Each structure stands twice: as C-alpha cells, then as structure tokens.
Amino acid sequence: MEVSNNIFYKCASKKTPELDGQKIFKILAKVEAEHASVWKKILKLENVKYPKYDKCASEYKPNLEESHSREDRAIKFYGQAAAEAKNERVKEIFQAFVEVETDHLHLSEARLK
Numbered sequence: 001m002e003v004s005n006n007i008f009y010k011c012a013s014k015k016t017p018e019l020d021g022q023k024i025f026k027i028l029a030k031v032e033a034e035h036a037s038v039w040k041k042i043l044k045l046e047n048v049k050y051p052k053y054d055k056c057a058s059e060y061k062p063n064l065e066e067s068h069s070r071e072d073r074a075i076k077f078y079g080q081a082a083a084e085a086k087n088e089r090v091k092e093i094f095q096a097f098v099e100v101e102t103d104h105l106h107l108s109e110a111r112l113k
C-alpha cells in the first residue's frame with residue numbers, strides 16, 4: 001500500500017499543472033516512501049520494488065480525489081491493524097500511522113472544498 005501510494009504521488013507531482021499540487025504530492029511521495037521503508041525494516045523484507053507508474057491524472061482535482069481515497073484506505077487499514085494488535089508497542093505504531101495518514105487526508109480535503 002505504501003509503495004503504491006508513493007508511486008501514485010510521484011506521478012501526480014509530475015503531472016499536476018498547479019505548483020501547489022506538485023509540492024504537496026512531492027512531499028506526500030516522500031513520506032509514503034519513508035513509511036514503506038519502515039515496514040521494510042520491521043518486516044525484514046529483502047527488496048521492495050517500486051514499479052513505474054503513469055496512470056495518475058493530468059489535472060489537479062482528480063489527483064486530489066485519488067489522494068483522498070488512498071489516504072482514507074490507509075487510515076482504515078492502520079486503524080483495523082491497531083484494533084487487532086495484541087502487543088501494546090505494535091498498537092502504538094499502527095496508531096501513529098493512523099495520525100500521519102489523517103494529516104494527509106486533510107491536505108486533499110482542504111483543497112477539494
């Protein structure tokens with residue numbers, strides 16, 4: 001999920017004409033890549049592939065809408081994981097991710113109004 005979000009945001013930061021969009025999508029791409037690398041470490045994954053991706057829109061609004069649905073999915077996923085976690089520390093990690101992804105959701109929400 002984090003890799004998929006990273007490659008979407010990289011695409012969106014390149015194809016969105018508005019500078020504001022280029023900036024926020026670039027920042028989001030960076031944060032999602034950091035999330036992917038956290039999971040890579042925790043899960044001791046050997047190599048994580050970042051496929052080439054160019055299926056994002058060339059306009060700001062549809063990219064904001066896709067950002068909104070991706071962040072909504074991330075919040076639900078981490079929220080569920082936090083609820084199911086048996087270990088307190090693991091629960092805290094998932095909850096921290098819910099908070100960060102909620103901040104991301106607000107970026108598109110504020111711009112879609």
Ligand SMILES: [Fe+2]
Binds near residue numbers: 031032074101
């Ligand atoms: Fe993330």
Ligand SMILES: [Fe+2]
Binds near residue numbers: 005071074
């Ligand atoms: Fe996010």
